[in-house]
Amino acid sequence: MLDLFQGARLTPTQRRIAHSLVQHGPSAAYLSAAEVAELAGVSQPSVTRFAMALGYAGYPALRRELRALVAVPAAPPVTGENPMQRALRAETGHLDRVADDLEQLSTVRRAAALLAATSPLPVLGLRAAAPLAAYFGYFASKVLPDVRVLDDGGTALLDRLDQACAAGASAILVIALPRYPRETLDALREARTLGLGVVALTDSAVSPAAEHADVVLAAPVGTQLVFDLHTAPMAMAMVLLQAVCDAAPEQAQRRLEEFEATAARRHIFEA
Structure with missing residues (x-):
């Protein structure tokens, strides 16, 4: 999810929205614009402008992209590796x-x-x-x-x-x-x-x-x-x-x- 925001020139308000989305992980892909606004402490139009700043027609288009990202299954761990090996x-x-x-x-x-x-x-x-x-x-x-x-x-x-x-x-x-x-x-x-x-x-x-x-x-x-x-x-x-x-x-x-x-x-x- 973070890759969507890397390199984008965001205002402080837009950075707050992006940070809220990253912090809430996969569940953020299923939030409405109003819910994202409430989480980030901004207005709902700010969420729309944020999506447009990333190149999307509006928040619904951004949400579809987020849902597509979280639907991609994670790569399976290497067989036999323990959690500490995977962390490193x-x-x-x-x-x-x-x-x-x-x-x-x-x-x-x-x-x-x-x-x-x-x-x-x-x-x-x-x-x-x-x-x-x-x-x-x-x-x-x-x-x-x-x-x-x-x-x-x-x-x-x-x-x-x-x-x-x-x-x-x-x-x-x-x-x-x-x-x-x-x-x-x-x-x-x-x-x-x-x-x-x-x-x-x-x-x-x-x-x-x-x-x-x-x-x-x-x-x-x-x-x-x-x-x-x-x-x-x-x-x-x-x-x-x-x-x-x-x-x-x-x-x-x-x-x-x-x-x-x-x-x-x-x-x-x-x-």
């Missing part, structure tokens, strides 16, 4: 989707240009996204002069955003993964109010974070285990960092060489 194999499909999206590099390059040009670079990731924010921040600090990982919520979070802006920040990387903490979305809105360019690394082009972002990098999460797998978002984070290095290659090379010299002098690594 599904990650290869997510990586394939990310790789397909990278056939055209304009989006990731636009994101990299925003992040390479800002100093400091705030990297926001709360709750489930906090480890990925720290991972990106650790490596980004090797090539950028001032990376500030914002992985704690609470009342001080917006203060730290203010401080980054006062220090000269012009953009922020926001990592927003399900279940989309309210504090993340509040911080995203505040970042826009402060005039920061926003790059959102999230699981879907129609996630709640996407409507507040200048650039959206979508990487699906695995949902077949008790807790989500973040294989594709981690891969996308490293692709983004590579693009940041490519956007400012001389600076990246110089800082990497400085780090290696410091690491050798301090005997940081054994090998």
Whole structure:
């Protein structure tokens, strides 16, 4: 179902409708326009305009397409595989989707240009996204002069955003993964109010974070285990960092060489 919305230029209201359809899965294909409107908290005409924005004559045509999609039987699991094996194999499909999206590099390059040009670079990731924010921040600090990982919520979070802006920040990387903490979305809105360019690394082009972002990098999460797998978002984070290095290659090379010299002098690594 998500493939129907990928690449479409949707308004924030239309993104909300798409997100509601994705969240309700196959059952969404049997809802009326009024029911979809109620789920998404929008008007019924907005649902019609959403369908037309996707190229359909109206919502009934879109619903027929959704029903056709959910009627396609899922591929049978490989004989003898247990649920954990299937969950991990599904990650290869997510990586394939990310790789397909990278056939055209304009989006990731636009994101990299925003992040390479800002100093400091705030990297926001709360709750489930906090480890990925720290991972990106650790490596980004090797090539950028001032990376500030914002992985704690609470009342001080917006203060730290203010401080980054006062220090000269012009953009922020926001990592927003399900279940989309309210504090993340509040911080995203505040970042826009402060005039920061926003790059959102999230699981879907129609996630709640996407409507507040200048650039959206979508990487699906695995949902077949008790807790989500973040294989594709981690891969996308490293692709983004590579693009940041490519956007400012001389600076990246110089800082990497400085780090290696410091690491050798301090005997940081054994090998």
